[in-house]
Amino acid sequence: MSGGRPVARLVAPVITRVWALVGLMALIAITGVVLSTRSVDYVSDRLQPAAAANQDVLQDLTDMEAAVGAYARSGETASIDDYRQALSRLPAHEQRVAQFARGDVELELLVARQEATAQAWLDRYAEPRVAAPGGPETFQPKRFRTGQVRFAEFRSAHQETSEAFDRRVRQANADAGVRLKGTIIAILALAAAAWYVVARARRRLLDELSRPLADLEAVVQRMARNDPDVRAEAAGPQEVRAVAAALNEFAEAQGRARAVEHRIQDELRTLDTAKDDFVSNVSHELRTPLTTISGYLEMVAEEFEDVMAPRHERMLEATRRNVTRLKTLIDDLLTLSKAEARGTDLEQVDVVALVRDAVTDVRITAARRGIQVEVAVPDEQLMVLGDRAMLHRAFLNVTANAVKFSRDGGTVEVAVARVRQRVTVTVTDHGIGIPAAEIDRLGSRFFRASNAVTNEIAGTGLGLRIVQTIIEKHAGDVVIESDEGKGTAVAIDLRLQGEPRARVAAPPPPEPVFRAEPGTERDAGPVRAEDPEVLVETAGSEAAPDDGSVITG
Known part of the structure; x- marks a missing residue:
């Protein structure tokens, strides 16, 4: 130079x-x-x-x-x-x-x-x-x-x-x-x-x-503050002039990269908006015909009850099952899209109460298979700053997965513990577990463990992705430990807000009571939800609320 x-x-x-x-x-x-x-x-x-x-x-x-x-x-x-x-x-x-x-x-x-x-x-x-x-x-x-x-x-x-x-x-x-x-x-x-x-x-x-070196230092500091117009003056010895020229070239390249970045961000925002619109439209356009199909299937089942051939009954049941699976997949896609795109509405939320609610929601499904859900929570409120609905969905998904992948007659342990200024919710099952080679892929969209597919356990492969997205929105961590054939432990870690408060004693909620259909062997009186022989039909998927919060694996 x-x-x-x-x-x-x-x-x-x-x-x-x-x-x-x-x-x-x-x-x-x-x-x-x-x-x-x-x-x-x-x-x-x-x-x-x-x-x-x-x-x-x-x-x-x-x-x-x-x-x-x-x-x-x-x-x-x-x-x-x-x-x-x-x-x-x-x-x-x-x-x-x-x-x-x-x-x-x-x-x-x-x-x-x-x-x-x-x-x-x-x-x-x-x-x-x-x-x-x-x-x-x-x-x-x-x-x-x-x-x-x-x-x-x-x-x-x-x-x-x-x-x-x-x-x-x-x-x-x-x-x-x-x-x-x-x-x-x-x-x-x-x-x-x-x-x-x-x-x-x-x-x-x-x-x-x-002095030329000091000027270069000032230029670098301004470049670090993303000043797009800063340029270095070519002064001083040859080496300093070469550095100044390199910095100017870097600034020019950075400006071009910034322009490309802005263009890509605009395109990504456009694509994100298009994706949200697509998911919303697909959800709306598909849920309506699926609801119609589901209604007609129920009508056919009632009209031709006891007159259909066994082959036709199996065909009808397979159709109903796949309609339910499609509804579940659409609901999960819509939930994941909302979790990724929506702004989080923060409020003081008691983690213990949310965990109790999630456990209550899955007890019916667990009771049908003879699975005991054991809960260990402290006698105090552990408050976090978060979105109540989203956190409830995360705890519900993890607990429902533990029940789904447990063996009949097994046990699921749910524990809430406070460690310094953090609260950890741990859900442990003793089910089929996850192959070690596939643990790193957990949380990928639509990924399901090979042993879950082999055992024909229903799921969309979006449930854990929804959990991770919600917890990341709350600046928390999700840690999964699993041993194939022995079970899985999922730990959700969140930061506490304020000091824990003593829980006000309240009467326990009434135990769910179901009555079997008349004419069955269990129509003599009420039965308990924990009874593994209770068979209760619910609308849509198992224990699925109508607002689209479907429990999936």
């Missing part, structure tokens, strides 16, 4: 300058340390030992002068031994001083004068005096004064030499301090230069790199 420089070309000069300054600082620091170390080594290894040797020369001459004086006063030979020991140490000290002074004209002259005065004292006074007899009676004033003068000359020469050594020590220390200060100043100056270079480079990078 043309325009702008690469980021590497922006950053490389800055890095080069910084490394050059750092390298120069390191070089100056190393040089300063080396020079300072040399100065310290010169002072500590050469100058100070030479100055100390010069002091040793003075000490040797002083010891010799004291020994000569003691010998002159007492005549004891022990003083001569002290003199000889000091005399033996003197050449080594003088040699060390002379070696250091070699090459230094001033110090070399001073050391030579010091050695000459020392030697003159030795030759003209010390040696002759030690060679002569000692004692008070040998005292000679003239010789004593000669010794005093010669030693004073040595002291004067030594004083000048010591002052020269002191000056050199001070100068060496001063030079080391100057080198150290110079090194520090040079490093500080280079550090200031590096700071200046980095500051300029920072401003330049801000102008050429950071």
Whole structure:
């Protein structure tokens, strides 16, 4: 992409300058340390030992002068031994001083004068005096004064030499301090230069790199807020310009996709409306002729009762059964369409009461097959925010399915439990169960388990889809666990609204009582709904209300 420089070309000069300054600082620091170390080594290894040797020369001459004086006063030979020991140490000290002074004209002259005065004292006074007899009676004033003068000359020469050594020590220390200060100043100056270079480079990078990146960030944030008109400016280095171009292309593509999405949404809304109209029209147009057909079938059954041949009776019964199945399928399609499309009317609903009502609605069907429905609910109201009719339909479908897929004489357990701020309704049967390979397909439209089809258990394959749609509308969950041949457990989980309230005690509802047709074996009196032998005919499907809320599997 043309325009702008690469980021590497922006950053490389800055890095080069910084490394050059750092390298120069390191070089100056190393040089300063080396020079300072040399100065310290010169002072500590050469100058100070030479100055100390010069002091040793003075000490040797002083010891010799004291020994000569003691010998002159007492005549004891022990003083001569002290003199000889000091005399033996003197050449080594003088040699060390002379070696250091070699090459230094001033110090070399001073050391030579010091050695000459020392030697003159030795030759003209010390040696002759030690060679002569000692004692008070040998005292000679003239010789004593000669010794005093010669030693004073040595002291004067030594004083000048010591002052020269002191000056050199001070100068060496001063030079080391100057080198150290110079090194520090040079490093500080280079550090200031590096700071200046980095500051300029920072401003330049801000102008050429950071600000374009910040602008890109702002563009991305506006794109995240679905701003359709935002575009990135092509500014800054090549890489930033490439990103800006990519963002602009993405924005253009997003705009096109948004237009396509709007068009698809409009088409989907049109299709959804058409689907609702179709389902409503089909439901109306098919239910009317089916009702007519069902009525004529009843009339035929009554008119030709006891005169039809068994073959004709079987044909009539098959026709009635299929008409009922069609009515059930139409009702389920209409219910599912309403559940998917309608807005949910929310109110405070007691889950316990809805579950009790659903169980009451299926007891008749369960009693015909000897199935016991056991209910375990808490003695309190568990309120949820939901649509009463839709939730009742969901609980009714699940409970009816448990009864339908149970074996005759079996048991269905319905339990309501509260867990923290949620309520769970669990319906468990011990029927035929569901094959493990088919559990993931449960809830698909018109899907029925293979063992239900094999056992010729009636159903449309929409009941569970209706339950899932209703519970999803209420932000809940449906969990299904099943073991083929052992049974199925369906758990419906909803969020509680408010604190549970104690249930007001109420008299139990009257037990359903049915009377058999006159002339049958059971016409002697009332019978209970739980009696498995009760056979009661109801209009439409089993326990199906007239409002289209048909219980299906």
